[in-house]
Amino acid sequence: MLPKSLKKLINSLSKLPGIGPKTAQRLAYFLLQSHRSLANDIGDTLLHIKDEVTLCSECNSLADMANKASEEEPIVCGICNNGRRDHQTICVVEHVFDAEAIERSGEYAGVYHVLHGRIAPLDDVTPDDLKIKELVERIKKHNARGEKLEIILATNPSSEGETTAFYLQKLLQPFGVKITRIATGIPIGADIEYADEVTLGRAIKGRQNY
Amino acid sequence: MLPKSLKKLINSLSKLPGIGPKTAQRLAYFLLQSHRSLANDIGDTLLHIKDEVTLCSECNSLADMANKASEEEPIVCGICNNGRRDHQTICVVEHVFDAEAIERSGEYAGVYHVLHGRIAPLDDVTPDDLKIKELVERIKKHNARGEKLEIILATNPSSEGETTAFYLQKLLQPFGVKITRIATGIPIGADIEYADEVTLGRAIKGRQNY
Numbered sequence: 001m002l003p004k005s006l007k008k009l010i011n012s013l014s015k016l017p018g019i020g021p022k023t024a025q026r027l028a029y030f031l032l033q034s035h036r037s038l039a040n041d042i043g044d045t046l047l048h049i050k051d052e053v054t055l056c057s058e059c060n061s062l063a064d065m066a067n068k069a070s071e072e073e074p075i076v077c078g079i080c081n082n083g084r085r086d087h088q089t090i091c092v093v094e095h096v097f098d099a100e101a102i103e104r105s106g107e108y109a110g111v112y113h114v115l116h117g118r119i120a121p122l123d124d125v126t127p128d129d130l131k132i133k134e135l136v137e138r139i140k141k142h143n144a145r146g147e148k149l150e151i152i153l154a155t156n157p158s159s160e161g162e163t164t165a166f167y168l169q170k171l172l173q174p175f176g177v178k179i180t181r182i183a184t185g186i187p188i189g190a191d192i193e194y195a196d197e198v199t200l201g202r203a204i205k206g207r208q209n210y
Numbered sequence: 211m212l213p214k215s216l217k218k219l220i221n222s223l224s225k226l227p228g229i230g231p232k233t234a235q236r237l238a239y240f241l242l243q244s245h246r247s248l249a250n251d252i253g254d255t256l257l258h259i260k261d262e263v264t265l266c267s268e269c270n271s272l273a274d275m276a277n278k279a280s281e282e283e284p285i286v287c288g289i290c291n292n293g294r295r296d297h298q299t300i301c302v303v304e305h306v307f308d309a310e311a312i313e314r315s316g317e318y319a320g321v322y323h324v325l326h327g328r329i330a331p332l333d334d335v336t337p338d339d340l341k342i343k344e345l346v347e348r349i350k351k352h353n354a355r356g357e358k359l360e361i362i363l364a365t366n367p368s369s370e371g372e373t374t375a376f377y378l379q380k381l382l383q384p385f386g387v388k389i390t391r392i393a394t395g396i397p398i399g400a401d402i403e404y405a406d407e408v409t410l411g412r413a414i415k416g417r418q419n420y
Contacts, residue, residue, distance in 0.1 A: 001288055001313055002306070003274040005262040009255045015248060016237050023228065025307055030227050032259055032272075038225060039256040045219045046253030050246050052215040062242075064213040078211055096212075097235060103211055 006032060056080055058138075060114040060131045062096050079103075079111055086110040088142070091152040092135065092168065094118050094161065098154065110152070113138065118155055118164040127167060135168075139175050149177040157184045157202075216242060266290055268348075270324040270341045272306050289313075289321055296320040298352070301362040302345065302378065304328045304371065308364065320362070323348065328365055328374040337377060345378075349385050359387040367394045367412075 014024035056063040057074035089110030099112045115130040155161035185203035224234035266273040267284035299320030309322040325340040365371035395413035
């Protein structure tokens with residue numbers, strides 16, 4: 001009974017993560033009813049996004065295709081291209097949005113390396129599926145130039161993130177780089193009373209001089 | 211730091227109902243990572259949907275523009291166009307998807323009239339904002355042909371839906387049509403123990419011979 005294009009839209013939207021058929025229906029109807037510019041904006045962006053976004057050749061974060069200066073030059077993202085950032089500190093994150101979150105903290109002036117996932121045997125994700133080879137190559141290049149590197153392991157403090165950090169630490173040790181791990185502990189604004197025991201244990205173990 | 215088109219997509223998606231910035235980010239990233247055909251499908255449909263879908267000139271439900279036979283003929287939906295349906299029973303619903311849900315029940319062979327909302331003074335929705343005038347015109351046309359009509363009021367059993375049903379009942383009474391209201395009561399599969407008192411009261415009041 002529903003028009004064909006509406007059915008098609010509902011069907012496509014329900015393939016998105018966390019969007020069930022009811023939500024897809026509601027979204028499709030909203031898009032149909034709302035101002036033409038919203039549907040056009042989303043539609044237009046979707047048709048071009050795959051061609052406009054690529055991976056940074058340096059850190060594997062996302063980069064604008066428009067940053068490409070010439071045909072031969074590799075594309076780098078705004079951070080890798082920024083001469084005022086500390087290129088001898090590399091923060092290793094699981095996903096692009098983790099880097100984005102660290103950027104918002106305003107506390108980091110180094111560069112990133114995006115793994116695009118974490119080691120997760122249960123999901124069939126092995127080290128070969130991540131951008132680990134690229135990280136090693138990057139470190140080798142720095143070492144060849146005789147630069148002192150710090151690698152900050154900023155994978156999530158989940159069991160898989162911890163596994164990944166442990167794996168990387170073992171792997172990178174031989175390269176003589178300084179390897180650090182982001183601090184875990186009670187988040188700012190939280191109640192110690194309600195903190196889980198693992199977090200609290202970490203907070204005690206990781207206590208610092210005041 | 212994020213590529214421009216990704217930022218734009220996140221921004222547009224977060225204008226959708228129930229989609230906050232975090233969900234928009236997740237959806238945009240998923241669309242960027244998933245197979246090109248999904249982004250293309252959604253993008254393409256969104257660019258054309260406004261031109262491909264229109265309101266049925268009969269019941270105000272949604273109709274395919276492709277149903278238009280000639281330039282002069284008004285567009286009607288598949289149900290209004292179906293000669294095997296009972297055109298003397300009109301089920302009045304708030305939204306297109308309500309009609310869609312009733313269709314799925316397989317218990318209804320009449321036609322629909324979509325109000326596109328319900329009377330809601332708090333949201334500034336008055337009878338003039340709904341397709342009520344069109345319903346009256348439709349009834350007048352049937353009356354002129356001397357046909358016996360039944361109008362089923364299938365607005366939601368919410369306070370606003372009940373108000374709308376009450377308003378319509380008062381308005382349509384003078385036209386000499388049979389007016390009915392969908393039954394309210396305990397839904398199939400529910401526990402009487404956990405039913406709310408209003409529903410339970412309605413179920414008792416509306417009891418039927420066994």
